[in-house]
Amino acid sequence: MGLEAARIIEFRRIANPAGNLTPIEGSTDVPFDIARVYYLYDVPGGEVRGGHAHRHIQQVIIAASGSFDVVLDDGIKRARFMLNRSYYGLYVPTMVWRELENFSSGSVCLVLASDHYLEEDYIRDIHDFRKEVRPQ
Ligand code: TYD
Numbered sequence: 001m002g003l004e005a006a007r008i009i010e011f012r013r014i015a016n017p018a019g020n021l022t023p024i025e026g027s028t029d030v031p032f033d034i035a036r037v038y039y040l041y042d043v044p045g046g047e048v049r050g051g052h053a054h055r056h057i058q059q060v061i062i063a064a065s066g067s068f069d070v071v072l073d074d075g076i077k078r079a080r081f082m083l084n085r086s087y088y089g090l091y092v093p094t095m096v097w098r099e100l101e102n103f104s105s106g107s108v109c110l111v112l113a114s115d116h117y118l119e120e121d122y123i124r125d126i127h128d129f130r131k132e133v134r135p136q
Helices: 126-133
Strands: 007-010 036-040 049-054 059-065 068-073 078-083 088-092 097-101 108-113
Touching: 049 126, 059 078, 068 088, 078 088
Parallel strands: none
Antiparallel strands: 007 088, 036 108, 049 097, 059 088, 059 108, 068 078, 068 097
16 A cells, blocks of 8 residues: 555534534544554653554544644655644554654543454564565
């Protein structure tokens, strides 16, 4: 797939003076059935998270609160996405390296994933990733 499949998804917003609401339904608002949700919070300033790719798992990354950057790399191209709205999600396809950085204080990174946690789905070494994504 690669970076060209990565994209920002703008979710619906149900605006209300008493507070806004964004619903996300699997296979409708995101291009996969949601099997798992996790969130990152209390990230100390300057920390970098991620640093891996997934062989089969697709994800959507959302700045549910605050802001952070996601840097994607498909072995050829790199792109930086700045997430700072609760109604935007970044679709990350399979076999794309991701790093999350520049977390604002108090930010919450919500991740929707297409499968359960499977350690064997991770590629955690950038050299292994480059070999696997672009075999010579
Ligand atoms: P990891 O995916 O390496 O974190 P990040 O990419 O955000 O820096 O996960 C950190 C730890 O949490 C690792 O020991 C695996 C565990 N973990 C789970 O048990 N379940 C999950 O769904 C996730 C995402 C991580």
